[in-house]
Amino acid sequence: MTASPGVGGLWRHFHRPIYFSLVILTTLGAMSLLSAAIQDGGTTPLELLLLILYVILMLWINASFWTAAIGFIRLLRRPDDPGGPVVASAVAPQGEAGGPFKTALVMPIYNEDPERVFAGLRAIWASLVETGRHQDFEIFILSDTRDPDIWVKEEMHWRRWVEELGQPARLFYRNRVENTARKSGNLADFCRGWGGRYRYMIVLDADSIMTGATLVEMVRRMEADRRLALIQVPPVPVNRHSLFARMLQFAGSLYGRMFVAGLAFWQQDTGNFWGHNAIIRVRPFADHCGLPKLPGREPFGGDILSHDFVEAALLARAGWKVRLADDLGGSYEEIPPTLIDYAKRDRRWCQGNLQHARLVLARGFKALSRVHFAMGVMSYLASPLWLLFLLATGIEAYFKSLQRPVYFFGDNVLPVWPQTYTVEMTTVLVVTLAMLFLPKVMALFLLAVKPRLGRLFGGVPRATLSVVIESLFSVLLAPVLMLFQSKFVAAIILRTTVGWPPQQRGDHQTGFAQALGAHGSHTLIAVIAGGLAYLYVPSFFWWFTPVLAGLALSIPVSMITSRTSLGMLARRAGFFLTPEESAEPPVLRQLERNLASPSPLLCGEVDERDLWSRAVVDPCAYALHASLLPDETPSRRRRHYLEGLIFQLQDEGASSLTAAEKRALLSHRDGLYELHTLLWAGAEPPATPVAGAGASARP
Amino acid sequence: MGAGVAPPLDETPVPPGVAPGQGQGLEASDWERAAARVFAYLGAMGVREPKELELLREQIRPRVEARALAAPLEDPIEAAIEETHALLDLWIVSELGLEGDADTLFAARAGVLGGGVPGWSARWAGLSGCSLAPEIRALCVPPVPEPAPLTMEPNPIDLFLHRLTGRLAAIVRCVLGRPAGPNPAARGHS
Numbered sequence: 001m002t003a004s005p006g007v008g009g010l011w012r013h014f015h016r017p018i019y020f021s022l023v024i025l026t027t028l029g030a031m032s033l034l035s036a037a038i039q040d041g042g043t044t045p046l047e048l049l050l051l052i053l054y055v056i057l058m059l060w061i062n063a064s065f066w067t068a069a070i071g072f073i074r075l076l077r078r079p080d081d082p083g084g085p086v087v088a089s090a091v092a093p094q095g096e097a098g099g100p101f102k103t104a105l106v107m108p109i110y111n112e113d114p115e116r117v118f119a120g121l122r123a124i125w126a127s128l129v130e131t132g133r134h135q136d137f138e139i140f141i142l143s144d145t146r147d148p149d150i151w152v153k154e155e156m157h158w159r160r161w162v163e164e165l166g167q168p169a170r171l172f173y174r175n176r177v178e179n180t181a182r183k184s185g186n187l188a189d190f191c192r193g194w195g196g197r198y199r200y201m202i203v204l205d206a207d208s209i210m211t212g213a214t215l216v217e218m219v220r221r222m223e224a225d226r227r228l229a230l231i232q233v234p235p236v237p238v239n240r241h242s243l244f245a246r247m248l249q250f251a252g253s254l255y256g257r258m259f260v261a262g263l264a265f266w267q268q269d270t271g272n273f274w275g276h277n278a279i280i281r282v283r284p285f286a287d288h289c290g291l292p293k294l295p296g297r298e299p300f301g302g303d304i305l306s307h308d309f310v311e312a313a314l315l316a317r318a319g320w321k322v323r324l325a326d327d328l329g330g331s332y333e334e335i336p337p338t339l340i341d342y343a344k345r346d347r348r349w350c351q352g353n354l355q356h357a358r359l360v361l362a363r364g365f366k367a368l369s370r371v372h373f374a375m376g377v378m379s380y381l382a383s384p385l386w387l388l389f390l391l392a393t394g395i396e397a398y399f400k401s402l403q404r405p406v407y408f409f410g411d412n413v414l415p416v417w418p419q420t421y422t423v424e425m426t427t428v429l430v431v432t433l434a435m436l437f438l439p440k441v442m443a444l445f446l447l448a449v450k451p452r453l454g455r456l457f458g459g460v461p462r463a464t465l466s467v468v469i470e471s472l473f474s475v476l477l478a479p480v481l482m483l484f485q486s487k488f489v490a491a492i493i494l495r496t497t498v499g500w501p502p503q504q505r506g507d508h509q510t511g512f513a514q515a516l517g518a519h520g521s522h523t524l525i526a527v528i529a530g531g532l533a534y535l536y537v538p539s540f541f542w543w544f545t546p547v548l549a550g551l552a553l554s555i556p557v558s559m560i561t562s563r564t565s566l567g568m569l570a571r572r573a574g575f576f577l578t579p580e581e582s583a584e585p586p587v588l589r590q591l592e593r594n595l596a597s598p599s600p601l602l603c604g605e606v607d608e609r610d611l612w613s614r615a616v617v618d619p620c621a622y623a624l625h626a627s628l629l630p631d632e633t634p635s636r637r638r639r640h641y642l643e644g645l646i647f648q649l650q651d652e653g654a655s656s657l658t659a660a661e662k663r664a665l666l667s668h669r670d671g672l673y674e675l676h677t678l679l680w681a682g683a684e685p686p687a688t689p690v691a692g693a694g695a696s697a698r699p
Numbered sequence: 700m701g702a703g704v705a706p707p708l709d710e711t712p713v714p715p716g717v718a719p720g721q722g723q724g725l726e727a728s729d730w731e732r733a734a735a736r737v738f739a740y741l742g743a744m745g746v747r748e749p750k751e752l753e754l755l756r757e758q759i760r761p762r763v764e765a766r767a768l769a770a771p772l773e774d775p776i777e778a779a780i781e782e783t784h785a786l787l788d789l790w791i792v793s794e795l796g797l798e799g800d801a802d803t804l805f806a807a808r809a810g811v812l813g814g815g816v817p818g819w820s821a822r823w824a825g826l827s828g829c830s831l832a833p834e835i836r837a838l839c840v841p842p843v844p845e846p847a848p849l850t851m852e853p854n855p856i857d858l859f860l861h862r863l864t865g866r867l868a869a870i871v872r873c874v875l876g877r878p879a880g881p882n883p884a885a886r887g888h889s
Contacts, residue, residue: 138844162840163815172843188851196847283849292853295861314854361859602813619744623812627805628842669805677784681777685739 012268016368019266022066023059026435030058033428046396053389060378061435068255068439071262071326075446078261078327100136101199103219103279108142108186110179111150112206113506117141118157119594120209127587128212137215138170140194140201142186144179148662151175152611152625156601159624164599173628177667183275184291184307191286198282205276207334208235211587214330218279221325229285229320230312232271232278234260235333238580238588241507241568242337244561247470249335250576254443254457254467257326264326270368271324273312277331281320285311288318294358299351299492306352309376310359313369332580332588337507338562339477340518343484350380350488383485390547394533397540440467458577466575476557479550483522510562512555519554526551612662613654615672617686622676626669634668642671646678725767725775733763733779740783744812744820751824758825759783787811790823794832803839810838 034054038047105124109117121139128134141158145151158173165171176189187203195201200222202215210233218231237245237252264271273280289311294301304310312322336342356373359365365373447454447463457463530548533541550557560566570576580588603620615625634642645665648656657665665671679686737759741752762782763775772778791797791807811819816834821827 158842159809159813163813163838167837167840169840169844172841174843191849191851194844194847195849195851197844286849286851288854290851290853292856294856295858310856358858359856363857363859619740620809620812620814623805623809627802627809629805631801631805673784677777677780680736680740680780681774685736 015268016266019066019070022069023062026062026066027055027059030062030428030431031055033431037428046392046399050389050392050396053385053392057382057385057389058432058435060382061432063375064259065435065439067262067266068258068442069262070265071258071260072439072442072446074261074265075258076449102197103137103200103202103215104140104190104194104198104282105137105204105215106140106142106187106190106201107204107206107208108144108183109154109206110144110183111147112145114150114153114157115595115598116506117154117206118161119591119598120207121204122161122594123587123590124204124210124212124215126212126590127210128215131212131216133212133216134170136219138172138198140190141171141173142190143173143175144182144186145175146179146663147659148612148615148666149610151663151666152615152621153601155624155628156603156611156621157599159602160599175628177630181291181303182305184304184311188290191282195282195286200279201282201285202279203276205333208276209238209332209587209591210277211330211585214328215279217328218325222279222281225321227319227321228323229281229315230271230273230278230322231325231328232274232323233325233328233331235274235277235331236329236578236580237335238332238578239334239591240337241564241571242509242562243564243566243570244339244342245335245337245507246567246570246576247473247561248342249578249580250457250466251470251474252335253578253580254447254463255439258439258443258446260324260326264324267324267368269321269323270316270366271312271322272372273308273322275306275308277333284315284318284320288314288320294355297495299495300355300358304352305355306349306376309356309369309372313359313365313372316366316369317364330585330587332585337564338510339480339558340510340514340562343481343518346380346481346485347488350485351492353377353380354489354492380485380489383482384489386482387486390544394529394537394540394544397537401537401539437471440471443467453579456577456579456582458574458582462574462577466577469575473557473561475546476550476553477561479547480519480522480554480558483525483551507564508562509564510559512559515555515558519558522551522554526554610654612666615666616675617679619676622672625666626672629667629669629672631669634670638668639670642668642674646671646675649675650678650682723767723771725764725772729767729772729775730760730763730779733775734760736776737779737783740780744787745814746820746824748820748824751820751826754824754826755783755786758786762786787823791835794822794830795835796832802841806839806841807835810835810840813838 031051031054035043035051038050043051105121107117107121121141125134125139128137141154143151143154145154154173154175158171162169162171174193176186179185181188190201200219202210202218204210214233218233221231222228234256236256237249240246240249291304291307291310293303296302315322336345353376357377360370360373360377444460444464444467447457448460454460454463458466526548530541530544530552533544533548567576571581602624603614603618611621614621616622642665645657645661648661649665654662665675734756737756738752741755746752746755759779759782762785763772763779766772766778766782767775787808788804791804791811795803795807797804797807810816815838816831818827818829819831819835822829822831
């Protein structure tokens with residue numbers, strides 16, 4: 001939206017006032033509409049509560065709407081489609097003193113699937129090699145993995161790849177002894193140990209994929225502005241096949257680009273960090289982003305869980321620029337395949353985001369950083385607020401239904417008709433729905449005026465039908481997510497645990513038992529609430545049906561949307577197509593190839609169920625694992641503990657050991673050596689795979 | 700050498716409470732049992748050729764016997780496995796000319812046993828005169844680069860009203876005549 005550098009520079013100062021004015025003015029407008037509708041003979045406390053809740057929720061909806069609307073205008077004026085291919089710059093990066101420098105691709109991992117981790121990294125590296133700039137980059141796998149079997153497998157993958165790459169070493173791996181402060185602690189540990197070696201680090205998640213050209217371009221942009229500390233490249237969701245995930249990918253790709261363009265408009269140099277697919281200037285990060293423990297107990301005290309927002313705010317507080325590169329493509333991530341997995345991810349994120357409530361008013365942060373914190377909090381708090389709003393509306397409707405209209409007052413022979421506010425209430429509803437659904441219409445309009453983009457989404461007719469179906473499903477899914485998130489917020493505030501098994505990242509389907517366990521309560525709530533509404537406030541019941549339908553149908557909807565067959569059927573029919581599916585980028589094709597034909601591991605065929613015992617028994621796996629352990633002697637106390645575990649293993653078998661105990665046995669060279677020789681000296685020699693099988697399979 | 704590295708022959712460990720030279724030597728039957736396990740262990744390492752196996756066994760035997768003479772063996776098989784391991788380490792150390800660099804030794808051992816050095820077992824057994832040092836060194840890839848540390852201290856975040864509530868709580872405690880409890884706001888600055 002800039003005409004010339006001078007005008008553009010001046011125009012930049014108006015971005016935020018324009019955006020925030022639009023948000024506030026539309027909220028005030030909506031508020032006045034509702035207050036006019038409910039102020040019938042004074043305002044009751046319940047009506048006041050309704051009004052307050054509505055204002056908060058409308059503020060939230062309007063913030064999203066105007067972000068999308070501004071993004072829509074920006075994309076309309078942009079000649080090139082955003083997210084298109086990035087061409088690597090021809091300018092080689094130079095150090096501040098004219099010398100070369102290195103960029104680390106850091107991937108913090110925690111019990112992730114090693115096959116996927118290394119397949120992804122190999123695809124990224126292959127793409128980087130194509131740019132011819134790979135010598136400026138090094139890969140650093142920052143493992144916080146606690147599962148001993150996954151730990152050993154990570155090492156085998158690392159060793160195999162490192163031998164393929166040869167010298168000089170550009171692929172590094174370390175497993176942290178203690179995973180203090182989780183992911184933020186993992187990154188801090190990297191900075192404290194090796195940060196001085198790199199000028200930049202590009203943080204990747206276990207399921208991140210980035211093209212080499214984008215990586216090179218990120219470095220070039222950082223070099224072009226020495227006050228720039230972080231560039232976040234928005235990741236596009238890809239690679240999932242279930243109906244739920246494909247609808248989410250479609251929505252993320254189609255509407256996401258508008259939201260991102262809008263965000264970049266008003267965030268400017270006080271952007272946010274989303275935790276991955278971002279480049280960071282290492283030295284200011286080390287200087288300013290060491291995170292303190294928040295005072296008090298969990299959930300609001302202790303380690304900062306959602307560290308990324310806080311790190312961005314700390315960089316901005318120190319005067320560094322943080323930007324969102326809405327015009328850069330080649331950045332991808334994978335999303336949860338089912339509704340239940342999506343909820344599980346929400347559970348993890350919810351606590352971290354709610355913790356930010358304490359930081360909104362903390363001293364020294366920039367105003368926009370406070371907005372980021374508040375928006376993070378609202379992304380989860382909105383659900384219980386909506387729930388409260390619905391309850392308050394139902395109670396209000398019930399009280400209204402008890403009132404009997406009086407048409408004749410005193411001796412007056414003419415009836416006094418009660419005032420109706422149907423027009424005002426309908427307007428409120430229409431405005432709210434418009435704010436929610438207009439971005440979808442704008443996105444379709446973009447496809448219509450940009451034919452090439454339209455074709456990538458399967459053509460305008462199919463994309464329109466996809467939007468309609470996606471909207472119907474999102475109406476059904478919204479109340480379910482509302483109840484999930486409300487439960488999480490309540491559990492966090494009440495300091496109780498919500499039992500959730502770990503999230504599964506790969507495609508899989510929801511069975512009836514799992515769906516019943518997760519959504520049984522939702523169905524029950526729908527039946528009870530629907531019954532009560534129908535009996536006592538029949539007029540409210542019909543308004544309430546979209547919410548009730550979502551809850552009542554949650555079990556079949558959750559199961560149906562998890563089906564990969566339906567997702568693939570929709571793909572073949574051209575529905576929910578994304579540009580990444582229509583014209584698959586080479587880096588994603590490479591990832592598929594890597595996953596389809598993984599490199600053979602070291603040390604022969606591997607039984608993935610018990611890699612831990614391989615590292616203890618098999619000389620090859622043992623030697624590899626021992627070589628990656630720190631060269632330190634355990635304390636006497638530790639040595640006794642390890643000896644105790646060895647006795648336990650000998651007397652009661654490996655099944656008697658917990659994962660933490662198995663990990664302890666693998667953690668010291670001394671203990672491992674003792675165990676290795678003891679097992680080989682047992683009554684029977686241990687069963688090992690054929691040595692050298694891995695060697696024979698090598699190129 | 701660091702932890703987990705087997706000692707060379709002249710540093711044979713003696714159990715506590717046993718004076719050096721008190722061992723009774725190695726019984727033939729003990730060695731037979733140990734030799735069978737050593738064969739299995741060498742096989743698991745990747746040594747297949749019968750001649751190599753035989754030569755290595757002949758190198759391991761005197762080491763176990765020396766240990767048995769130095770001190771009574773708790774378990775001859777365990778001693779034999781340890782000596783096999785020690786023999787491999789000694790060969791790598793001599794092949795690479797290492798001096799007390801445990802990490803390189805471990806990396807080299809991983810490279811050799813990972814099957815990346817063709818002909819290593821023949822060389823270890825003494826059947827080959829060609830040095831494998833370049834091949835082994837090429838496999839000694841460090842898992843992490845040289846340290847290049849940066850300081851990264853926690854940055855203070857001054858929470859709204861936190862300091863004030865801490866002070867108010869202290870005042871209330873003082874008014875009520877109770878001993879001052881820990882002030883979380885002040886603790887960060889101590």
